[in-house]
Amino acid sequence: MTPARKHDGTAARVSVVDRIANPWGERTPYPRGGAWPVRVDTYLIDGISSEDVEAWVPTASILHSNGDALDVAMKEGRMVGVRGRGDSRVNHGRLGPKDLFGWQANESPDRLTHPLIRRNGRLVTCDWDTAMDAMVQRSRELLERQGPSAFGVYTSGQLFLEEYYTLAVIGKAGIGTNHMDGNTRLCTATAGEALKETFGCDGQPGSYADVDHCDVLFLMGHNVAETQVTLWARMLDRLEGPDRPKLIVVDPRPTIPARHADVHLPVRNGTNLALLNAIIHELIANDRVDHAYVTANTVGYEDLVRQVEGCTSEWAAAICGVPADLIREAADILGRHERILSTCLQGVYQSHQATAAAVQVNNINLLRGALGKPGGGILQMNGQPTAQNTRECGANGDLPGFRNWANDAHVSELAALWNVDLSAIPHYGPPTHAMQIFRYAEEGSIRFLWISGTNPAVSLPELQRIRSILARKELFVVVQDIFMSETAELADVVLPAATWGEKEGTFTNADRTVHHSDTAMNPPGEARADLEIFLDYARRMDFRDRDGAPLIRWNDAESAFRAWQACSAGRPCDYTGLSYDRLRDGGETQWPCNERFPDGRERLYTDGDFFAAADDCESYGRDLLTGTALEPVEYRALNPEGKAVIKAAEYIPPPESPTEEYPLLLNTGRTVYHFHTRTKTGRVPQLVAAAPDVWVELSVTEAETGNIAEGDLVEVTSPRGAIRARARVTDIRPGVVFVPFHYGYWDVDDPNARAGRAANELTITEWDPVSKQPLFKTAACRIEKVGDAAGRVAPAPTTTASRPIAGVPATAGGTAAEVIEEVRL
Amino acid sequence: VRIAAALSETHDAEADLAAHLLEVGERHKVEHDVYHLTRTLRRWCDRHVHLLAEQSLRFDVDLDAEAVSKEKPGGGLLDRLRETTSEIVGGRVETGLLLLRDLRELHLAAARASLAWTVLGQGAQAIREPALLAVVSKCHPQTIRTMKWTVQKIKEASPQILAA
Numbered sequence: 001m002t003p004a005r006k007h008d009g010t011a012a013r014v015s016v017v018d019r020i021a022n023p024w025g026e027r028t029p030y031p032r033g034g035a036w037p038v039r040v041d042t043y044l045i046d047g048i049s050s051e052d053v054e055a056w057v058p059t060a061s062i063l064h065s066n067g068d069a070l071d072v073a074m075k076e077g078r079m080v081g082v083r084g085r086g087d088s089r090v091n092h093g094r095l096g097p098k099d100l101f102g103w104q105a106n107e108s109p110d111r112l113t114h115p116l117i118r119r120n121g122r123l124v125t126c127d128w129d130t131a132m133d134a135m136v137q138r139s140r141e142l143l144e145r146q147g148p149s150a151f152g153v154y155t156s157g158q159l160f161l162e163e164y165y166t167l168a169v170i171g172k173a174g175i176g177t178n179h180m181d182g183n184t185r186l187c188t189a190t191a192g193e194a195l196k197e198t199f200g201c202d203g204q205p206g207s208y209a210d211v212d213h214c215d216v217l218f219l220m221g222h223n224v225a226e227t228q229v230t231l232w233a234r235m236l237d238r239l240e241g242p243d244r245p246k247l248i249v250v251d252p253r254p255t256i257p258a259r260h261a262d263v264h265l266p267v268r269n270g271t272n273l274a275l276l277n278a279i280i281h282e283l284i285a286n287d288r289v290d291h292a293y294v295t296a297n298t299v300g301y302e303d304l305v306r307q308v309e310g311c312t313s314e315w316a317a318a319i320c321g322v323p324a325d326l327i328r329e330a331a332d333i334l335g336r337h338e339r340i341l342s343t344c345l346q347g348v349y350q351s352h353q354a355t356a357a358a359v360q361v362n363n364i365n366l367l368r369g370a371l372g373k374p375g376g377g378i379l380q381m382n383g384q385p386t387a388q389n390t391r392e393c394g395a396n397g398d399l400p401g402f403r404n405w406a407n408d409a410h411v412s413e414l415a416a417l418w419n420v421d422l423s424a425i426p427h428y429g430p431p432t433h434a435m436q437i438f439r440y441a442e443e444g445s446i447r448f449l450w451i452s453g454t455n456p457a458v459s460l461p462e463l464q465r466i467r468s469i470l471a472r473k474e475l476f477v478v479v480q481d482i483f484m485s486e487t488a489e490l491a492d493v494v495l496p497a498a499t500w501g502e503k504e505g506t507f508t509n510a511d512r513t514v515h516h517s518d519t520a521m522n523p524p525g526e527a528r529a530d531l532e533i534f535l536d537y538a539r540r541m542d543f544r545d546r547d548g549a550p551l552i553r554w555n556d557a558e559s560a561f562r563a564w565q566a567c568s569a570g571r572p573c574d575y576t577g578l579s580y581d582r583l584r585d586g587g588e589t590q591w592p593c594n595e596r597f598p599d600g601r602e603r604l605y606t607d608g609d610f611f612a613a614a615d616d617c618e619s620y621g622r623d624l625l626t627g628t629a630l631e632p633v634e635y636r637a638l639n640p641e642g643k644a645v646i647k648a649a650e651y652i653p654p655p656e657s658p659t660e661e662y663p664l665l666l667n668t669g670r671t672v673y674h675f676h677t678r679t680k681t682g683r684v685p686q687l688v689a690a691a692p693d694v695w696v697e698l699s700v701t702e703a704e705t706g707n708i709a710e711g712d713l714v715e716v717t718s719p720r721g722a723i724r725a726r727a728r729v730t731d732i733r734p735g736v737v738f739v740p741f742h743y744g745y746w747d748v749d750d751p752n753a754r755a756g757r758a759a760n761e762l763t764i765t766e767w768d769p770v771s772k773q774p775l776f777k778t779a780a781c782r783i784e785k786v787g788d789a790a791g792r793v794a795p796a797p798t799t800t801a802s803r804p805i806a807g808v809p810a811t812a813g814g815t816a817a818e819v820i821e822e823v824r825l
Numbered sequence: 826v827r828i829a830a831a832l833s834e835t836h837d838a839e840a841d842l843a844a845h846l847l848e849v850g851e852r853h854k855v856e857h858d859v860y861h862l863t864r865t866l867r868r869w870c871d872r873h874v875h876l877l878a879e880q881s882l883r884f885d886v887d888l889d890a891e892a893v894s895k896e897k898p899g900g901g902l903l904d905r906l907r908e909t910t911s912e913i914v915g916g917r918v919e920t921g922l923l924l925l926r927d928l929r930e931l932h933l934a935a936a937r938a939s940l941a942w943t944v945l946g947q948g949a950q951a952i953r954e955p956a957l958l959a960v961v962s963k964c965h966p967q968t969i970r971t972m973k974w975t976v977q978k979i980k981e982a983s984p985q986i987l988a989a
Contacts, residue, residue: 149984429980430981432985439855439857440985442855443921444989445985445986625865625970626971626974627858627862628973628977629977652868655861655864765857767858
């Protein structure tokens with residue numbers, strides 16, 4: 001570590017850190033209420049120094065949901081590295097391993113560069129006109145023969161805001177289909193639904209800055225160290241500074257946060273709701289309730305009291321498999337503090353009773369009056385970089401601007417904005433969720449499926465079924481992507497897309513921070529921005545408004561953004577105070593940004609100003625167990641003054657529990673070094689080396705029972721299928737096995753091995769009744785040793801939740817992973 | 826007393842609802858949400874039947890507490906399942922329309938059970954039986970939730986079935 005000059009000339013402490021070996025970098029501890037120190041992380045390829053860089057192009061990270069602001073280094077028209085932005089409220093200059101190295105995927109030699117079309121069973125290169133004409137011809141045929149119900153649109157959490165909004169208008173008012181969703185259904189649907197249930201409307205209440213002020217961090221199924229590296233760095237800097245906050249972690253795995261926790265509750269997966277009901281029971285029994293806050297700001301408290309009456313810690317301990325005293329200890333910490341920052345992610349959202357559990361986390365903060373205050377807040381997280389925009393813009397099926405499909409006044413606003421008849425916008429029922437879209441394709445009523453920026457052939461549950469659906473002859477599949485994914489291989493038409501860095505647009509992170517992302521370089525070959533493709537389709541389909549003018553009246557990213565601003569006006573996600581000029585080059589701003597909040601709003605609901613009144617809300621709410629929507633009159637009676645709604649729910653056992661044949665609980669998830677199905681991160685040398693292949697984590701108990709040691713080849717079998725992977729013995733909860741879901745088949749050379757690698761061969765087809773998020777974290781399985789380690793170890797990182805109990809060389813990146821960290825003094 | 830008749834009517838209606846839930850779930854296994862949720866809702870019926878059987882002893886009837894739990898998929902329902910399977914194979918009823926028909930029947934079974942609870946609740950109040958009323962107050966809302974779900978599912982499923 002040497003004092004030196006920072007890149008902008010100010011004094012800094014500079015160090016060089018292997019960011020594969022140490023994903024979070026050097027510590028910069030700070031006290032409660034203090035400023036999180038700025039640490040600028042820079043990675044440039046070998047032989048390039050900052051002086052060689054010709055341009056720094058501002059953008060933000062695209063390989064997770066945190067929205068870390070960064071600049072891309074350019075030289076001679078090529079990307080040569082990245083540098084975190086010290087002026088960003090989100091990351092204060094820091095970057096995670098996926099951001100530091102992941103940009104290299106842009107220039108992979110196997111990018112899609114030409115459209116492809118299926119001829120005689122094979123995909124062959126064609127020109128854009130041929131590909132688009134085939135789409136348009138099939139679209140017209142189906143519209144005439146069957147109508148809009150033949151169309152399904154399945155998009156991503158990785159495109160830009162302008163693209164989602166355009167797609168939403170095409171789908172809802174152009175084609176007129178209700179069958180639209182994004183892969184956000186797999187990552188963030190429960191976050192949105194839980195916020196709708198509690199606050200009447202989607203929208204992240206809290207702020208990342210709450211980490212600076214909190215006294216308690218409550219991480220519920222949120223392995224933040226791996227999903228949001230720089231947010232964990234911020235938490236870690238508080239944990240290692242003065243006024244250390246208490247840390248409560250609920251996770252069956254020994255994650256890095258779990259290892260730092262004051263209370264770690266390694267619950268049996270699928271039992272979150274039982275645990276949370278018991279914590280609430282303790283809060284109420286010990287009268288740790290802020291009654292003044294609850295009375296002034298909520299309805300439904302009495303229901304909650306009734307529901308949790310019998311939910312003692314002993315009752316939950318038996319269900320969750322954790323000691324009752326530990327549950328009481330967690331409740332005691334929550335009951336003695338007010339600055340509680342609660343967060344949820346996939347351990348809640350992809351698990352059993354997802355929305356019901358996420359709602360109880362909201363309830364805990366409401367009971368404690370910990371909302372809208374510095375350090376007292378809720379972060380219902382996202383998994384993907386632009387998932388927030390999928391939700392806002394309606395590309396997930398919801399109506400744009402968090403409008404309520406069951407409220408004709410809201411639908412009329414859209415009809416007026418788009419100048420179409422009210423009946424042109426399907427709103428006779430809830431939007432069709434992803435799993436139902438695939439079901440309709442399976443039974444044959446959806447005949448045209450347009451997939452953009454996502455890889456369902458690896459990411460959806462029960463892959464054998466998904467592959468057979470995509471391969472159906474009657475189903476016309478269009479895949480728009482940057483690589484030849486497992487899904488693209490099954491398509492009828494493949495459209496090569498441009499990606500981040502090759503197109504302009506905006507996107508919004510999990511704490512409502514809007515970033516502008518600039519074009520750094522041209523896309524390869526004939527690849528086009530997704531926005532261009534959507535606009536081209538709309539033009540060719542000749543979608544018209546009520547007066548015969550073109551339905552889509554914009555032609556580039558900036559004009560699409562302006563169209564979206566008009567749509568967002570007056571809604572919680574109000575973008576009207578923003579502009580491209582303002583957002584460019586470090587102008588990141590949180591929404592809402594409008595006349596009332598000209599500089600954006602750090603925290604929502606600071607004074608109980610919810611969007612929950614019946615005329616404003618996005619949803620009237622649902623029965624948390626059956627998913628049945630409340631009628632408008634029921635909601636008006638329940639919540640006449642538009643307060644926050646405290647909703648209770650009873651625990652029920654998961655749909656699949658261990659049996660004699662399948663005695664173990666399967667858990668699937670992610671690692672810090674990869675993103676989704678590795679379409680990008682699997683093409684980055686540093687990240688591939690850190691986690692090259694699938695593995696399975698099991699406990700010492702399972703290792704002893706099955707005579708399994710580190711590195712042994714193991715077969716994991718569920719009622720749906722089987723996979724093979726090398727075993728990693730860890731401190732994971734006994735009875736649970738974990739498999740990372742990232743690994744598919746595109747990088748498997750041996751065709752015989754083209755099965756049995758993806759975790760989703762094993763998962764069950766079932767979803768949360770409210771959010772419709774599939775269940776990836778509870779299924780039954782068994783394991784069996786099928787081969788000896790013969791000196792090999794599992795290809796799993798040692799730096800993270802997959803840390804071995806012993807005897808494995810530490811994961812390191814060497815000189816190829818060296819990153820310069822400049823801590824501003 | 827006549828309350829015994831109301832008790833056994835409610836008991837039978839809940840057992841019948843449970844049988845419908847089982848049947849619909851088994852027949853529409855490929856509709857994964859229907860399959861899993863009907864199993865969950867059936868657990869409510871099981872609990873209701875147990876509580877009613879517990880009460881029945883005080884009113885000189887002996888209702889079967891295991892009326893729901895002893896029924897297994899494929900048991901007494903087999904004939905009806907075969908019948909509809911042949912209907913599908915014969916192309917007489919499309920699966921989508923069959924789903925709507927089954928959900929409609931399920932709704933009616935739930936409505937019958939809900940009405941039985943209403944009658945029982947009124948009776949419990951009239952003869953001043955707080956313990957029985959407590960059972961009604963606990964169980965009836967759940968039966969109503971089942972009934973509402975059937976309406977919701979019919980609403981959601983019918984547009985695609987009819988338009989495609």
